[in-house]
Amino acid sequence: MCNLETEGTKFGCGHYKVTRKLKKIDCFNQYCIHSVQHPRNCPDCHCDRYFGPDARETITHRTADYCVSCQYWFKDGASQRR
Secondary structure (H helix, E strand, O other), X not given: OOEEEEEEEEOOOOOEEEEEEEEEEOOOOOOEXXXXXXXXXXXXXXXXXXXXXXXXXXXXXXXXXXXXXXXXXXXXXXXXXX
């Protein structure tokens, strides 16, 4: 699997959200759709379609706020229903 080097925001809940993709690191695997080694005419392609974990995450902004996914569960409606 190919990987990415990214920049992003680190939220108070611990999640990291990518704001910019800086560089792709090629795995040189013919079965990875993002690799330069993957054939363009791959018949009935069932090759890997997803990137692996980020090779490097550079935090460009930190916030005490929760990300959108966690906001609901810990700050909004779900926590008030208990």
